């Protein structure tokens with residue numbers, strides 16, 4: 219059986235990754251394409267515990283600890299969820315992957331790219347997405363969206379939202395796209411969710427087997 223395709227959604231907090239990952243999974247299922255939706259950090263029992271540690275707003279953590287915890291959650295996710303699904307020919311949609319580590323721990327917190335890259339090669343066993351979508355939105359708009367989301371659902375990350383940090387992360391994603399034009403698509407996430415989804419779907423459809 220042919221390996222399934224692996225799609226990743228990336229971008230700064232509040233850009234719309236989870237919204238688009240959900241819409242893409244729904245569309246794949248509507249088209250009768252077996253699909254698995256998962257997220258980082260998390261997606262496994264161990265990974266969700268690590269997620270709680272990482273996203274605990276009260277916890278302070280060094281960059282090295284943070285980098286290793288993300289990598290540990292990723293190792294488990296690749297082994298337990300992503301690679302088995304791909305082996306079964308399923309399409310995998312993942313909300314964040316290795317580029318989040320390079321953008322956040324690298325550009326955001328100053329860890330060396332080389333170190334992050336080597337660690338992640340190890341934990342992913344070299345698995346790379348077939349296509350990564352970077353949902354690009356300016357930091358101010360992302361903040362507005364998170365403010366709205368927090369007002370309706372409650373949340374605690376906003377007070378920690380450091381704008382220069384997010385600008386560095388956004389720039390890193392855009393640089394990543396420049397150097398990887400074949401495997402990365404930058405999608406403007408300023409449009410309505412449905413319009414963003416249409417752009418994503420048109421790119422996905424181009425590489426789905428037998429659907430070009």
Ligand SMILES: Nc1ncnc2c1ncn2[C@@H]1O[C@H](COP(=O)(O)OP(=O)(O)OP(=O)(O)O)[C@@H](O)[C@H]1O
Nearest residue numbers: 230231232233234235236237363367407409410411
């Ligand atoms: N294209 C869009 N236009 C306007 N609002 C949007 C758009 N996409 C998502 N939103 C809204 O913005 C908020 C953040 O979206 P979402 O949770 O999907 O982002 P995210 O990238 O997953 O964020 P996080 O990194 O915090 O998990 C949500 O309230 C969502 O409904």
Ligand SMILES: [Mg+2]
Nearest residue numbers: 235236237313
């Ligand atoms: Mg999300």
